Amino acid sequence: MGVSQRRGSSLKASFFVGTLWLLWMIITACACPKVCHCTDRNGMVVQCTSRNLENIPLNLPKDTVILLLSSNRIRHIPKEAFTDLHRLRELDLSHNVIESVEVSAFRGISEGLRTLDLSNNHLSSIPKDTFAKIHARVRLSHNPWHCECSLQEVLRELRLDPETVNDVSCYTSVQEEYVGKPVIQVLDSGINFCNFHHKTTDVAMFVAMFCWFSMVTAYIIYYIKHNQEDTRRHMEYLKSLPSNSRISKDYDTVSSVL
Structure with a gap:
């Protein structure tokens, strides 16, 4: 098959494919x-x-x-x-x-x-x-x-x-x-409904800040009370210990007996 024949076949094939594609586009x-x-x-x-x-x-x-x-x-x-x-x-x-x-x-x-x-x-x-x-x-x-x-x-x-x-x-x-x-x-x-929206947001922020402040305050009060209780227990413990003067007197008594 010559070059011209191959070109002719190629052109026919391209034309056929193009026609099918165009028909498909129209149908779609x-x-x-x-x-x-x-x-x-x-x-x-x-x-x-x-x-x-x-x-x-x-x-x-x-x-x-x-x-x-x-x-x-x-x-x-x-x-x-x-x-x-x-x-x-x-x-x-x-x-x-x-x-x-x-x-x-x-x-x-x-x-x-x-x-x-x-x-x-x-x-x-x-x-x-x-x-x-x-x-x-x-x-x-x-x-x-x-x-x-x-x-x-x-x-x-x-x-x-x-x-x-x-x-x-x-x-x-x-x-x-x-x-x-x-x-x-x-x-x-x-x-203006947008004003109501802003007011609602402001109230929500105020409530959130109030809750946060209340939690911080409650924690501080708890912390102080807890420390006071620890301090009281420590003081009671120290009072329960024998004093140095009493220990010294007991030691002197034992030494004199010896």
């Missing part, structure tokens, strides 16, 4: 998880609603624009759960049982996302940087929120959906009087 990008239903309406819509899912489906189409995961049994959103979905604009995670969301859960989609729905879940708190760089309109209503400093800092950075903002209420609170009230109304009234 457009594949739809079996538990979901995918439709292409000016952008991929992935419908995974009410499928009893406990986790985010794997191998979601990379050209997904709308991802609907509501009414499932998802409890946790792990880090970088949607990192390959760079075209994602709408994400619906409502009506699940989500209890926790990791800080980097929305990494890779944060800047392009336009709507994020986390309403009707079991969220009571969320890390401060979870929504970093997110410009989407966010729904957080109907969750059992604990009103304290970290929640206040999270809400300060978000664009809450105005239609549901009054449904983001204090299920529990650092101050009992705010339970059941909309968080935004409480904050708008001038309440």
